[in-house]
Amino acid sequence: MMSGTKKRIKIVAAFAMLMVALLYLYKTLVTVNEPAVIPSRFGSSVVRIEEQRPWPPTENVDQRNLRINFEMQNSLLQAQRLELQTQQLELQRTKDQLAKLEEQVRSLQASTPRKYLKVKYLNYKNRKRILITGGAGFVGSHLVDDLMIQGHEVIVVDNFFTGRKRNVEHWLGHENFELIHHDIVNPLFIEVDEIYHLASPASPPHYMYNPVKTIKTNTMGTINVLGLAKRVMAKVLIASTSEVYGDPTVHPQPETYWGHVNPIGPRACYDEGKRVSETLSYAYAKQEKVQVRVARIFNTYGPRMHMNDGRVVSNFILQALRNETITVYGNGQQTRSFQYVSDLVDGLISLMASNYSQPVNLGNPQEQTIEEFAKIIKRLVGGHSKLQQTKAMEDDPQRRKPDITRAKNWLNWEPKVPLETGLQQTIAYFRNELMRSDRYQESSNKYFESPDLQRSLGRQLLDTTGGA
Numbered sequence: 001m002m003s004g005t006k007k008r009i010k011i012v013a014a015f016a017m018l019m020v021a022l023l024y025l026y027k028t029l030v031t032v033n034e035p036a037v038i039p040s041r042f043g044s045s046v047v048r049i050e051e052q053r054p055w056p057p058t059e060n061v062d063q064r065n066l067r068i069n070f071e072m073q074n075s076l077l078q079a080q081r082l083e084l085q086t087q088q089l090e091l092q093r094t095k096d097q098l099a100k101l102e103e104q105v106r107s108l109q110a111s112t113p114r115k116y117l118k119v120k121y122l123n124y125k126n127r128k129r130i131l132i133t134g135g136a137g138f139v140g141s142h143l144v145d146d147l148m149i150q151g152h153e154v155i156v157v158d159n160f161f162t163g164r165k166r167n168v169e170h171w172l173g174h175e176n177f178e179l180i181h182h183d184i185v186n187p188l189f190i191e192v193d194e195i196y197h198l199a200s201p202a203s204p205p206h207y208m209y210n211p212v213k214t215i216k217t218n219t220m221g222t223i224n225v226l227g228l229a230k231r232v233m234a235k236v237l238i239a240s241t242s243e244v245y246g247d248p249t250v251h252p253q254p255e256t257y258w259g260h261v262n263p264i265g266p267r268a269c270y271d272e273g274k275r276v277s278e279t280l281s282y283a284y285a286k287q288e289k290v291q292v293r294v295a296r297i298f299n300t301y302g303p304r305m306h307m308n309d310g311r312v313v314s315n316f317i318l319q320a321l322r323n324e325t326i327t328v329y330g331n332g333q334q335t336r337s338f339q340y341v342s343d344l345v346d347g348l349i350s351l352m353a354s355n356y357s358q359p360v361n362l363g364n365p366q367e368q369t370i371e372e373f374a375k376i377i378k379r380l381v382g383g384h385s386k387l388q389q390t391k392a393m394e395d396d397p398q399r400r401k402p403d404i405t406r407a408k409n410w411l412n413w414e415p416k417v418p419l420e421t422g423l424q425q426t427i428a429y430f431r432n433e434l435m436r437s438d439r440y441q442e443s444s445n446k447y448f449e450s451p452d453l454q455r456s457l458g459r460q461l462l463d464t465t466g467g468a
C-alpha cells in the first residue's frame with residue numbers, strides 16, 4: 001500500500017518538473033524571437049531591431065582609438081567655446097570702455113577753447129559774407145585762410161570730390177567760418193556779399209576721370225552760382241584757366257587771344273566747360289547786371305596739393321622723394337610757367353576788389369621746359385631718381401606763358417615768390433605728408449598684425465559663418 005503511494009508521488013513530481021522545464025524552454029524561445037524595443041531620439045516613435053546586440057558592445061582597437069580621439073576632440077571644442085565666450089565678453093567690455101573714453105574726449109574738446117590763427121576784427125560795415133565754392137580744395141583753402149585772417153565771414157561749399165576737410169579743419173568751430181557739404185550742380189540758397197566760384201576738378205587726370213561731371217560742374221554749377229549772385233546781388237569771381245587758350249598758337253598768351261581748343265579732345269570737358277563758364281558770366285553781366293570777375297589761372301603749385309593730384313609738380317616731387325623714376329611725358333620740351341599759391345590768392349582777392357570786369361591772366365611768366373623743371377626738382381630734393389621720357393599726353397599744350405600786363409596795370413599785381421622758394425615749401429610739405437602716410441601705414445599694419453585683433457577677427461569670422 002505504502003509503496004503504491006510513493007510511486008504515485010514520484011510520477012506527479014516528475015510530471016511537474018517536466019512542465020516547469022517546458023515552460024522555461026517556451027519563455028526562452030519567445031524572448032529570443034521577439035524584436036527588441038528601444039526608445040528613439042525622434043520623439044515617441046520606436047525603432048525595432050531584428051537582432052539582439054551583445055552588451056556591453058565589444059570594440060576592436062581601431063574603434064576604441066577612434067572613440068577616444070572623438071572624445072578628446074569634443075572636450076577640446078568645449079574648452080575653445082568657453083574661451084571664445086570669455087573673449088567676446090572681454091571685447092564687449094573694451095568696446096564699452098572705448099565708447100566712454102570717446103565721449104570724454106568729445107566733451108573735453110567741446111570745453112577746451114580751440115586755437116585759431118589770429119583774425120582781424122572788422123566792423124559790421126566792412127565785414128563781408130563770402131561764399132567759396134570748392135573752398136576745401138588746394139587753392140580754395142588758401143583763399144579761405146587769407147579771407148578769414150582779414151576778418152570776413154567765410155562759407156565753404158564743397159562736394160569733397162577733390163577737396164578735403166583736412167584743408168580747412170583748422171577753422172572748424174570758428175564763429176566766422178562755416179563748412180557746407182554740397183554739390184554746386186544743385187542750386188544753393190544763401191545770403192552772401194561775394195562769391196568765389198572755384199568748384200571744379202583742375203588736374204587733368206581728375207577732370208578726365210568723369211568728363212560729364214566736369215562739364216556739369218562748370219556749366220550747371222556756374223549757372224547756379226550766377227543765379228544766386230543775381231538773386232542776392234553778390235559780386236562773383238569765376239575761376240577760369242589758361243586752358244581756355246588750348247594748345248596756343250600765340251606766345252605768350254594775352255587775354256585778347258581767343259585760343260586753340262580741340263572741342264572733342266580728352267581735355268575738352270574742362271577747356272570747353274571753362275569757356276562756357278566765362279560765356280555764362282558775361283551773359284549774366286549783360287542781361288542781369290551781375291558784377292562778374294574772371295580770373296584765368298595758370299599752373300599753380302604749393303602745399304595742400306593732393307598726393308594723388310597727378311599734376312606735374314606733385315608727381316615730380318613725390319617721385320624724387322621716393323627715389324623713383326621721374327616720368328616726363330613726351331620729349332619734355334613742352335613749357336609751363338609755375339606760380340606759387342600765395343601769389344595766386346593775392347591776385348584773386350585784388351581782382352575781386354577791383355572795378356575791372358574783363359578776364360585777367362593770373363600766373364608767373366617765368367617759363368621753363370618740363371625737362372628743365374624735372375632737373376630743378378631732382379636737384380632740390382636730392383636722391384638718385386632718373387628722368388625717363390614716357391608716352392606724350394594727347395592734346396598737351398606745347399607752350400604756355402601768361403602775358404600779365406593786364407594784371408599789372410589794373411590790379412597792380414605781379415607774382416613775388418621765386419620758383420625755388422616756392423618749391424622748397426612744397427617739397428617740405430610733401431616730405432611731411434609722406435612721413436605721415438608711412439606712420440599711418442605702420443600703425444595700421446601693427447594693428448592688423450596684433451594677435452588680439454587676429455583673435456577678434458577670427459571670432460567675427462566664426463560668428464558670421466556660424467562655425468565652431
Ligand SMILES: O=C(O)[C@H]1O[C@H](OP(=O)(O)OP(=O)(O)OC[C@H]2O[C@@H](n3ccc(=O)[nH]c3=O)[C@H](O)[C@@H]2O)[C@H](O)[C@@H](O)[C@@H]1O
Nearest residue numbers: 202241243297298299300311312315327328329334393396
Ligand atoms: O596746374 C595748373 O594750374 C593747371 O594744370 C593743368 O594743366 P597742365 O599744364 O596740363 O598740368 P600738368 O598735368 O601739371 O602738366 C604740366 C606738364 O607736365 C607734363 N607732365 C605731367 C605729369 C607728369 O608726371 N609728367 C609730365 O611730364 C604734362 O604732360 C604737361 O606737359 C590744368 O588743366 C589747368 O587747368 C591748371 O590750371
